[in-house]
Amino acid sequence: MKSDRAWLLGLMLPCAAVFLVFFAIPLTRLLLIGGSGELGWAAYSAAFTEPRYLRSMVSTVVLSALVTLTTLVISAIAGVFLARHEFAGRQVLTAMLTLPLAFPGVVIGFMVIMLGGRQGLIPLATELLIGERLVFAYSMAGLFVGYIYFSIPRTILTVMAAAEKLDPQLVEAARSLGASHCRILRDVLIPGLKPALLAAGAICFATSMGAFGTAFTLATRIDVLPMIIYTEFTLQANIAMAAALSFALGLLTWTALAFARTLTGNSVAAAA
Numbered sequence: 001m002k003s004d005r006a007w008l009l010g011l012m013l014p015c016a017a018v019f020l021v022f023f024a025i026p027l028t029r030l031l032l033i034g035g036s037g038e039l040g041w042a043a044y045s046a047a048f049t050e051p052r053y054l055r056s057m058v059s060t061v062v063l064s065a066l067v068t069l070t071t072l073v074i075s076a077i078a079g080v081f082l083a084r085h086e087f088a089g090r091q092v093l094t095a096m097l098t099l100p101l102a103f104p105g106v107v108i109g110f111m112v113i114m115l116g117g118r119q120g121l122i123p124l125a126t127e128l129l130i131g132e133r134l135v136f137a138y139s140m141a142g143l144f145v146g147y148i149y150f151s152i153p154r155t156i157l158t159v160m161a162a163a164e165k166l167d168p169q170l171v172e173a174a175r176s177l178g179a180s181h182c183r184i185l186r187d188v189l190i191p192g193l194k195p196a197l198l199a200a201g202a203i204c205f206a207t208s209m210g211a212f213g214t215a216f217t218l219a220t221r222i223d224v225l226p227m228i229i230y231t232e233f234t235l236q237a238n239i240a241m242a243a244a245l246s247f248a249l250g251l252l253t254w255t256a257l258a259f260a261r262t263l264t265g266n267s268v269a270a271a272a
Contacts, residue, residue, distance in 0.1 A: 037240025047248040060225040064208035068201050071151040079159030098153040105213020112146045113137045146214040155200035162196030202260035206253045
């Protein structure tokens with residue numbers, strides 16, 4: 001018995017060391033730095049009450065929620081279709097859908113600029129059609145497109161894996177009993193995919209909350225929390241406020257992950 005306990009303790013020590021060095025100590029240091037500025041510990045309340053910070057926080061949460069919902073709808077439809085149908089070029093299409101995983105956020109930002117920037121494809125096309133250039137790259141709309149682009153690969157693979165494990169006989173049984181397509185979707189497919197959708201949605205939301213590279217590339221008229229933190233840290237030299245905002249951002253993201261974990265058990269924790 002003692003040897004088993006010693007063996008388990010030996011296995012836990014590396015995990016405890018990693019947690020201490022890479023999580024506990026840095027987060028404690030960040031927490032202390034956040035309370036060391038001119039505002040003191042009131043910096044943490046200012047992160048949620050000061051109009052500029054609150055506005056950027058709300059914008060970040062709303063944008064991340066919209067990105068998550070849109071990504072889940074697209075990934076669910078495409079993932080179920082790819083998992084349940086065999087056709088020529090299926091592997092190539094799947095590879096193309098996961099291609100954005102190879103690109104950093106800055107590159108995706110440049111792609112959005114080429115699509116909706118001042119000299120992008122869509123503004124040039126709208127100028128020919130309506131005589132006015134529709135530029136959206138340097139706004140929340142451009143950031144939304146960029147986030148969707150790099151969020152889909154992170155969710156579609158999870159949905160495909162869950163859809164492949166879903167028993168097709170359940171769908172056939174529901175169809176044989178006269179269930180409509182909407183009824184099958186509501187009562188069979190969505191409940192079967194619910195854990196995977198919630199897990200993928202939580203990861204998508206967390207990624208969108210903290211994404212920086214794309215926002216930095218498109219930052220002309222974008223006021224999201226990662227950009228505010230960057231500005232406070234580099235341009236304003238307000239390290240304490242940047243630390244407090246970072247902690248607030250982490251708290252919001254952790255709350256979303258914890259909420260999803262309560263809905264799906266351990267699936268979110270395993271996926272994250």
